[in-house]
Amino acid sequence: MKGIILAGGSGTRMYPMTRVYSKQLVTIYDKPLVYYPLSILMLAGITEILIISNEETIPFYKKLFANGSQIGLKIEYAVQPAPNGIAESFIIGEKFIGREPVSLILGDNIFYGKLDFFYEAVEKLNSKSSKAGAIIFAYQVNDPERYGIVEFNNDGKAISIEEKPKTPRSNFAVPGLYVYDNKVVEISKKLNPSSRNELEITDVNRTYLERGELFVEKIGRGVAWLDTGTPESLLKASNFFGIIEDRQGFKVACIEEIAYQKGFINKDQFISLINSIPKSLYRDYLEKILAE
Numbered sequence: 330m331k332g333i334i335l336a337g338g339s340g341t342r343m344y345p346m347t348r349v350y351s352k353q354l355v356t357i358y359d360k361p362l363v364y365y366p367l368s369i370l371m372l373a374g375i376t377e378i379l380i381i382s383n384e385e386t387i388p389f390y391k392k393l394f395a396n397g398s399q400i401g402l403k404i405e406y407a408v409q410p411a412p413n414g415i416a417e418s419f420i421i422g423e424k425f426i427g428r429e430p431v432s433l434i435l436g437d438n439i440f441y442g443k444l445d446f447f448y449e450a451v452e453k454l455n456s457k458s459s460k461a462g463a464i465i466f467a468y469q470v471n472d473p474e475r476y477g478i479v480e481f482n483n484d485g486k487a488i489s490i491e492e493k494p495k496t497p498r499s500n501f502a503v504p505g506l507y508v509y510d511n512k513v514v515e516i517s518k519k520l521n522p523s524s525r526n527e528l529e530i531t532d533v534n535r536t537y538l539e540r541g542e543l544f545v546e547k548i549g550r551g552v553a554w555l556d557t558g559t560p561e562s563l564l565k566a567s568n569f570f571g572i573i574e575d576r577q578g579f580k581v582a583c584i585e586e587i588a589y590q591k592g593f594i595n596k597d598q599f600i601s602l603i604n605s606i607p608k609s610l611y612r613d614y615l616e617k618i619l620a621e
Contacts, residue, residue: 330455330508331429332375334366335418336390336436337382337409342559351386353436355563358570359611360582361393362557366434368582369506372444373451375432376593377403379425381418382436384408399602400584401593414527415505419517428511430454430461435505439566441573441581442552450508450546461510462542465534467501468554476502477531479545487543492531501547503534504554580611586618 336353343352353363363380370378378397380390387406397404407421418433419426432451440447450464465487467479473494480489480498489498507530516536523529537543548554555569556562570581580586589599599619606612 330375330451331422331426331431332370332373332378333418333422333425333431333433334363334370334378334380334436335382335409335415335433336363336366336380337386337412343563346560350389351382351436352557353382354386354389356567357439357557357563358567358574359580362439362563363390363393363436364584365439365582366436367394368584368587369434369440369444369447370432371400371402371584371587371591371593373432373448374591375451376401377405377425379405379407379422380436381407381409381421384410399594399598399605400588401591401598402588412527414523414525415530416517416520416528416533419509419514419533420528423514426511426514430508430510431513432506432508434507437557438505439555439557440504440506440552441555441570443549444552446546446548446552447506447508454508454510459510460542461512462540462544463510463513463534463537464508464544464546465503466506466548467499467545468504468548468552469500470502471500473497473500473502477534479503479534481545485545485547486541487534487538487545490531490534490538490543492529501545503531504548507534509533509537580614583614585615589618 346355354361394404453459477492478494478497479487479501481487516533520528520532555566557566574580585602588594603615
């Protein structure tokens with residue numbers, strides 16, 4: 330399975346932080362925001378990843394990750410010239426996706442906790458016996474009118490999906506994490522722009538729904554889905570992870586540690602990676618992991 334991180338957008342609510350680069354490079358505690366969605370894909374075993382952003386920001390991502398080989402990944406980059414909608418990712422990434430299924434995560438989405446719901450979805454669509462289709466996720470919220478909302482039955486099959494409904498049919502929001510079979514590319518190509526002049530991911534999901542191929546995995550109570558759309562929410566997310574890391578002694582979204590623990594790189598490569606990092610608390614942590 331291929332992975333896509335959509336890390337663009339104008340980030341107007343974050344001005345002036347986003348005057349120079351996209352908000353996915355803003356710091357959450359001790360690392361750039363983009364580390365968090367990248368770590369989610371890595372933990373699911375996805376090693377081929379396309380990062381999509383605007384032309385001005387791509388050089389920053391290349392400086393952060395290069396081609397990804399140092400952490401056992403194959404990272405490519407593509408430009409989305411304007412914020413034309415989430416579904417445009419699959420058109421931009423058509424060559425990268427090839428004939429494989431694909432998982433898309435928005436670059437400002439953070440999940441923390443037991444992520445089996447995602448790992449199992451990836452495994453299902455990767456399986457040769459898979460009936461394919463699309464899997465989206467459902468997270469219970471108190472203010473459903475602010476989100477894309479999905480209604481589904483006890484078998485996990487979607488019944489309806491609406492974008493910011495005035496009268497929601499459920500309290501389950503659809504976060505920015507999706508798993509699709511290869512048909513998503515052709516579906517996206519056939520979409521018409523919405524009233525916002527964007528190719529909407531909701532319309533992609535609705536197409537799968539109409540085909541009877543949209544399935545829903547409910548996210549359990551032990552998972553935090555954090556908003557990072559405002560300066561206040563960024564501060565809350567930073568404080569959240571600062572407390573967790575301080576109490577537990579483990580780092581969250583440490584991509585070097587994940588690469589080593591998942592076997593993407595061996596011990597010698599991990600040592601070489603550590604040696605390339607300047608003296609810092611981050612390096613101290615990786616050295617502790619090596620010594621364990």
